[in-house]
Amino acid sequence: MSESPVKTRREGAILEVTLDRPKANAIDLQTSRVMGETFAAFRDDPDLRVAILTGGGDKFFCPGWDLKAAADGDAVDGDYGVGGFGGLQEMRDMNKPVIAAVNGICCGGGLELALSADMILAADHASFALPEIRSGTVADAASVKMPKRIPYHIAMELLLTGRWFDADEAHRWGIVNEILPSDQLMARAWELAKLLASGPPLVYAAIKEIVRDAEDSKFQDAMNRITKRQLRSVDVLYASEDQLEGARAFAEKRDPVWKGK
Structure with missing residues (x-):
């Protein structure tokens, strides 16, 4: 072989x-x-x-x-x-x-x-x-x-x-x-x-999907899909533990621990 x-x-x-x-x-x-x-x-x-x-x-x-x-x-x-x-x-x-x-x-x-x-x-x-x-x-x-x-x-x-x-x-x-x-x-x-x-994988996923989706979209159309959580990665991010962890880490003045969920 x-x-x-x-x-x-x-x-x-x-x-x-x-x-x-x-x-x-x-x-x-x-x-x-x-x-x-x-x-x-x-x-x-x-x-x-x-x-x-x-x-x-x-x-x-x-x-x-x-x-x-x-x-x-x-x-x-x-x-x-x-x-x-x-x-x-x-x-x-x-x-x-x-x-x-x-x-x-x-x-x-x-x-x-x-x-x-x-x-x-x-x-x-x-x-x-x-x-x-x-x-x-x-x-x-x-x-x-x-x-x-x-x-x-x-x-x-x-x-x-x-x-x-x-x-x-x-x-x-x-x-x-x-x-x-x-x-x-x-x-x-x-x-x-x-x-x-070492960064937040769910945020990376959202960034990549937003960039792909917005490539041929008008700005407001793309923003509407994001704010209405019509992109799967954005919807997952906004409902995730990592989203809360980022805010908590900032408030507690510590490094966040990303779990990707």
Whole structure:
């Protein structure tokens, strides 16, 4: 039996997910399905609160779709499994924080995968591109996401030319949160993950659902759904022990103890 292309490390409430498929960590249909199963298990495990996604080795995070597998019969519109391409891009109800630690080349579907995370850290040697146009196809998820996240004309330049850009430029446009020396990338990712893991999981869930719901909504419509408790995560939060614990901890001048219920 071949070794799994996805490796996991669990420490407390944190799950580290490593896409490790030499030589370049490209994603074929089987790998995508494994990643989907991994992230679905993370989502559904009440004891896990934060995930870190990175690539194996120090050269590639992920170049996206495996074109060699496609040439051998993997259909681009095939069964990617739960969560869509890479297991994260279309994962329903992913209400836990995910950090992408980009450790090298991050292009095409790999960049789309990183954009599916909530925060992106990049090694100083990381490089990025959306080169699908050169292969006669479309960066579909990036075409949806990029013009909403960075200046429209920059997004269109990147999509229409497929040009490469470095970590400094990615940071300048707000695509990545931080740039780290490569030997400090994972330490920083774990530091950030531990900070998030110590926070209130029900609030994180509410934040993520509100952000998703409000993306294409008018402000007042979104606010009405929140105040009327029409979003499940908000309804759970407002009726939770953690909501009371936050107020009590503030009144008693102590650190809150979050139970996630």
